[in-house]
Amino acid sequence: MASTEEPTKPTSLFDSSAAQPLLSGPPEPDRSEVEREHDPTQYLQITYNRSPRTFRNIAFLIIFVVFVLCTFGFGIFCVFHRNTNYSTVSSYSYSSSSASCVKSSNSTSLALIPDLAAWVSLNSLSSSTVLRDLIWVLVITLVLSVPICFLLLLLLKHYAKQIVYVCLPFFILLPVFFDVYWFVACTISSSCSDAFPLVYRILVLVFVFLVIGVIVWIFVINWHRIELTVSIIGVASDALSSNLGLFVALPCLTIGLVAYYAPIIVFLVFARHNGKIVPKESSDGEYSCTWKQDRWVPAYFALAVLTMLWSLTTMIEAQVYVISGTIAQWYFAKEEHSVPRRSIRSSLRNAFGPSSGTICLSGLLIGIVRIVRTAVDTAAREDAPGIVNLVLQCCVNALLSSIEFLNKFTINFAAITGEAYCTSARMTYELLKRNLLSAVFVETVSTRLLGGIVFVFSAIYAIAAWGILKGVTDLGVDSYFLALLAWAALTLVLGFFIHVLDNVIDTVYICYAIDRDRGEVCKQDVHEVYVQLPISRNRAPLASPSIGV
Structure with a gap:
């Protein structure tokens, strides 16, 4: 049969007739798949789009602006249309002669009593020692969190392997320490031992040890992946350290979101003041005066809450877009170690301009x-019976997880190319499919390792804060509460840092996939690490020709 076959030209890496350019011995392309391709070379030209971009998905921007304008417009109406008698409902009584609610003569003094009580309560609370120490602990934690973040970034950039292997034992030792310490302290304390009998304390102790055993088992089965994950974290930390301006731009976006939320919250407060005081007949025939909201108030609450939720998710996606655009400009820079000027400004302009x-x-x-x-x-917590409901819940959860996962890389790709949402989703899928790349590895192991490192740093800081509070104050049991708040505050800040680093890892991964698809090497150190990633379909990874693996 070999003699009857016509000779064919060898397929090169950049041959536009190849359906899958990086596969050796590609199969015969499907006719329907070829017909769907308008431009066979479009995927080979993927790179960061530095030229002026066109506006995409403009209809959704218009809908979002309409939501915001309606929220603010009706909110301003709520402020000027409010009923000033809302705060004095208790001073009204039913008048049988007029069949309406009238204001009592001692309304002023009655109205002032709640405010006076609140003022006295607030004044006594503000003068307490616990509140003063709480403010100091939170302020000092927030101030120290900035150098702690930069220190962690520096350590991950130069000593990622050492940091990970030093923190790994603490993933086990710290939970064991807290579990045993709580058990012993609760046994010694009479109040705690009375509240928690010995049987319950033993059950909690055993349960925590079982959780620790699961953590150890996860480490054991993923031990072969840790070395590669450490290298990925080191590469991402290097990319982030070259774009430190992100730590200024991203918090500013968060502060802007808070400032944007402030008037909406004020509108929601004043929306409750839109209504009137009406008499209401009780079951025993007596009348009392109650507040009745206008019928449109619940609809405005729903509109404002939906607008706030949409604004929150949009701001999160905008931050991901800015991170991806900035890192992509660094990755595809022509010079090896150069950082493009105004890369963050360009990403912000694209995020709130053409790609908004x-x-x-x-x-x-x-x-x-x-x-x-x-x-x-919520439906699952209601214990709905039936196997059909269970199957539907599993299917819905799987579908939602798929949408979240696809959306994650879609916004990364849109930041790089400036394409529309659906086009970015399709091109991202095709990009990963053609190169047989598996993104699940990047998503899971690195996130868990970084989360564990944050837990260790925050726990050590909380223990140090508790020791200082125990030595310089006489708070007693309240020192545990303040140390817990210090741990939560530092975890929140470091969690934001991990969120940024996670998105850097994803962006570098997409940039590496583009390089692999084009047969180029823009960042040699990135290829040396990411070429070791597992690929899908159980096929051997393809070595980049300039790496020599």
């Missing part, structure tokens, strides 16, 4: 996923 509609669409999808997931979890 794409970001609004992405935020809308994430918001819908969160709402549906909350509804599904």
Whole structure:
């Protein structure tokens, strides 16, 4: 049969007729798949789009702006249309002669009593020692969190392997220490031992040890992946350290979101003041005066809450877009160690300009996923019987997880190319599919390792804070509460840092996939690490020709 076959040209890496350019011995392309391709070379030209971009998904931007304008417009109406008698409802009584509610003569003094009580309570609380120490602990923690973040970034950049292997034992030792310490302290304390009998204390102790055993088992089965994950974290830390301006731009976006939320919260407060005082007949025939809201107030609450949720998810996606655009400019820079000028400004301009509609669409999808997931979890807690309900819940959760996962890399790709949402989703899928790359590895192991490192750093800081409070104050049991708040505050800040680093890892992964697809090497050190990633379909990884692996 070999003699009857016509000779064919060898397929090169950049041959546009190849359906899968990086596969050796590609199969015969499907006719329907070829017909769907408008431009066979479009995927080979993927790179960071530095030229002026066109507006995408403009319809969703218009819908979002309409939501915001309606929220603010009706909110201003709520402020000027409010009923000033809302705060004095208790001073009204029913008058049988006029069949309406009238104000009592001692309304002024009655109205002042709640405010006076609140003022006295607040004044006594503000003068307490616990509140003073709490403010100092939170302020000092927030101030120290900035150098702690930069120290952690520096350590991960130069000593990622050492940091990970030093922190790994603490993933086990710290939970064991807290578990045993709580058991002993609760046994010694009479009040705690009375509240928690010995049987319950033993059950908690055993349960925590079982959880620790599960953590150890996870480490054991993933031990072969840790070395590669350490290298990935080191590469991402190097990329982030070259773009430290992100730690200024991203918190500013968060502060802007808080400032944007402030008037909406004020509008929601004043929305409750829109109504009137009406008489209400009780079951025994007596009349009392109650507050009745206007019928449109619940609708405005729903509009404002949906707008706030959509704005939150949109701002999160905008931050991911800015991170991805900035890191992609660093990755595809022509010089090896150069950092493009005004890369963050360019990413911000694209995020709130041509790609604002794409970001609004992405935020809308994430918001819908969160709402549906909350509804599904609520239904699951109600113990709905039947195997059909269980199967439906599993299917819905799987679908929602798929949407979240696809959306994650879609917004990364949109930040790099400036394409519309659906186009970015399709091109991202095709990019990973053609190169047989598996993104699940990047998503799981690195996130868990970074989360464990944050837990260790925060726990050590909380123990140090508790020791200082125990030595310089006489708070007693309250020192545990303040140390717990210090741990929560530092965990929140370091969690934001991990969120940024996670998105850097994903962006570098997409940039590496683009390099692999084009047969180029823009960052040699990145290829040396990411080429070791496992690929899908159980096929051997393809070595980049300039790496020599």
